[in-house]
Amino acid sequence: MDDVKAKKKAASRQSGQGDAPKRSWKTKALLLATAAVIGATIYVVVWDPMKPPENLPTTDAGLTTGERVRRSIEGIIAQADAVDPRGGSANLAARQVGYEKAAELGRQFVRLTDPRDVLVRPVLAMALLRLGRLDEAEKTLADLMALAPRSAEGMLLQAELIEARGGQGALEWFRRAAESDQATPEIWARYGTALLSVEQYDRGETMLLKAFRAGNKGHQVLWGLAMLAMKTGRYDQAEPRLAELAARIGPSMRVLVMLAECQKENGKLAESEKTLRRVLARTEVPELYIPLGDVLQLQKKYPEAAETFAKAAETSALNAVASFKAARVYYLLDRYGLAMKYIDRAAALVDDPQVQKWRRKIEDARFGPPEVKTSPLRLPPPSTVLGGLPGADANTAAPTTKPAGGLLDFK
Secondary structure, three states: OHHHHHHHHHHHHHHOHHHHHHHHHHHHHHHHHHHHHHHHHOOOOOOOOOOOOOOOOOOOOOOOHHHHHHHHHHHHHHHHHHOOHHHOHHHHHHHHHHHHHHHHHHHHHHHHHOOOOOOOHHHHHHHHHHHOOHHHHHHHHHHHHHHOOOOHHHHHHHHHHHHHOOOOOHHHHHHHHHHOOOOOHHHHHHHHHHHHHOOOHHHHHHHHHHHHHOOOOOHHHHHHHHHHHHHOOOHHHHHHHHHHHHOOOOOOHHHHHHHHHHHHHOOOHHHHHHHHHHHHHHOOOHHHHHHHHHHHHHOOOHHHHHHHHHHHHHHOOOHHHHHHHHHHHHHHOOOHHHHHHHHHHHHHHOOOHHHHHHHHHHHHHHHOOOOOOOOOOOOOOHHHHHHOOOOOOHHHOOOOOOOHHHHHOOO
């Protein structure tokens, strides 16, 4: 019996089964280390098309496989879109990772699960466009349009592909997509934005309003409508839309500056000042000291306004404008030395009648008006005076007995 046990133990050692737990632990450690290296250097992740990505809402059980995969891809793209590309190379890499995940998930589904799919292909093409893989996107769209020639999404993406290549004809594809019976508020919004880019403002506003009234309150809709309202002086309409964008996470500097302008035009000076200071606290943009100075001046905060304009004059590319504005406010404060400093700087940079006018005004206030030299009064002979009057000639140029003032009493 002992001999049998000994033979089994020897066989186990020979086959390596006795070291299985130890070897398994080493293998796991090696795999973890390898995964860490790969995760730090490789940005392409192959997803199981049947498994939704992590950190996304779970899908409803009633959806088809294609619907679940599409929802997963849309979520991945939305997460990548939300990463601020201004955050540097790390953020750009994170966006790339997301788009790669979305594209790979779409590829696997189309290739392995449903080669005749028309639901996932549009979001696959979307991910490829964001990656700049235009040839692959074109092939995906060609397959989509062959399977579903009336696909509004396909027409929209075809327009975006043409735009990405800098070609002609994108607007026509946008129009066809928007007029399709499959068009959605998102497609109307995209068409409206395309119309604005070619300065077709009335048609663009019509499409954006259509999308807005259908429930689309995306960035491009709110910003486009606000921009158009400001363009025609409808600041009361633009302000609430910009305020909604400003309340969202990470509003752009452009949105905040436009909001501050609307607040100023609508008489909300304290709110405009607050908005501009919010921008400057986040990003130092010297040119923004000029609108801030304007708002301070309108609030009669003259010392602050003058200092703000002066700061812009020292640091901004618009130093001629800032210098001119600083000079005028320093003049109001009776600080003529500083007013002269900045008006001279403005005059050296631009040849403008208003600058010259204010330069003379400041000089007069600082040094007094120039003396006017006058010659002693010399009265001309009576004949000369009479000859200068209407109806007078040489025969009437004789001495008169009328009072001297009567010579000027004529109509």
